[in-house]
């Protein structure tokens with residue numbers, strides 16, 4: 001069966017990430033991906049989650065508490081500053097990262113991800129990612145500012161060196177109303 005966007009994003013993470021790895025949820029939002037990643041890496045792994053909105057941080061911490069997850073650190077800061085929050089011993093085990101671009105579901109859509117910080121974060125994460133590690137981006141672009149971020153991001157990923165990275169595009173080309181799509185970047189070994 002063809003997988004939905006969310007299922008395929010999680011499938012890619014499952015394939016690339018191992019138990020015990022460090023992973024990043026670059027846009028916690030309501031914490032759905034953070035919880036998924038926390039289970040994926042197991043008790044010996046660790047999830048670092050980032051969001052710039054207090055509401056998102058609170059929602060994510062609540063979801064993790066409700067599910068009794070202990071292997072997470074949730075930080076109110078931009079994902080572009082991730083390097084300041086992850087200890088070196090955990091950074092060397094970085095197996096993957098996930099981004100859900102756009103605005104916090106249920107919020108007023110004024111706080112959105114922006115290409116400058118998104119690309120800065122991707123660049124930094126790529127330089128620390130393990131061989132075969134992966135970055136999965138779920139690109140929502142139907143809101144104000146979304147098309148601009150999509151265009152800048154497409155330009156950036158299309159220029160990544162094919163000797164070093166696999167870059168994948170996955171999306172449903174017959175869906176209406178600006179459907180989200182996936183970009184995934186895997187570091188070759």
Ligand code: SAM
Pocket residue numbers: 026027028029030031032033034050051052053056077078079080100101102103104105111112113114117118
């Ligand atoms: N994955 C989330 C979930 O499961 O609910 C949804 C994420 S939502 C589409 C995007 C989130 O990115 C928003 O909560 C927003 O506050 C956050 N965001 C925007 N700019 C950011 C930045 N520079 N660093 C970290 N988070 C950011």
